[in-house]
Amino acid sequence: MLAKNSANHGVVEICCLECHTELLEYLIKQNHKDMSVWKSILKFCSSSDEDEAESAGRCLSILSKPGKFTRLWSYQQGAYGNDQLEILLTSNYRNSLL
Numbered sequence: 001m002l003a004k005n006s007a008n009h010g011v012v013e014i015c016c017l018e019c020h021t022e023l024l025e026y027l028i029k030q031n032h033k034d035m036s037v038w039k040s041i042l043k044f045c046s047s048s049d050e051d052e053a054e055s056a057g058r059c060l061s062i063l064s065k066p067g068k069f070t071r072l073w074s075y076q077q078g079a080y081g082n083d084q085l086e087i088l089l090t091s092n093y094r095n096s097l098l
Contacts, residue, residue, distance in 0.1 A: 002034060012040035016056045021063060028063075 004010050012035070015023045028037045041063075044056035 010040065011035075012037055013044050013052070013056075016041060016044055016059045017052065019055060019058060019062075021059055024059060024063060 002010050005014070009017070012024065012027065015021075015027070024037060024041070027035060041056050041060050045053055045060060047053045047056065
């Protein structure tokens with residue numbers, strides 16, 4: 001079980017709130033079996049708190065830059081079944097180039 005603060009935020013959520021993308025990258029690369037970093041960021045994006053959702057979205061945007069996303073995603077490849085996050089982010093990037 002991973003530690004949480006009084007707001008029920010774990011290390012991933014706190015990193016998002018403070019925009020510590022370097023730490024998020026480190027956590028992704030560690031590929032810890034009890035910490036699904038990408039999944040936690042996506043869940044935080046759907047927070048009812050606007051500041052939380054915005055900070056998670058900002059971090060997701062930074063982590064999903066071309067090249068960086070491909071490198072980081074390789075640490076989580078297949079962790080969520082059909083790689084929906086990869087499909088979503090790569091198609092959104094391709095659409096932004098059009």
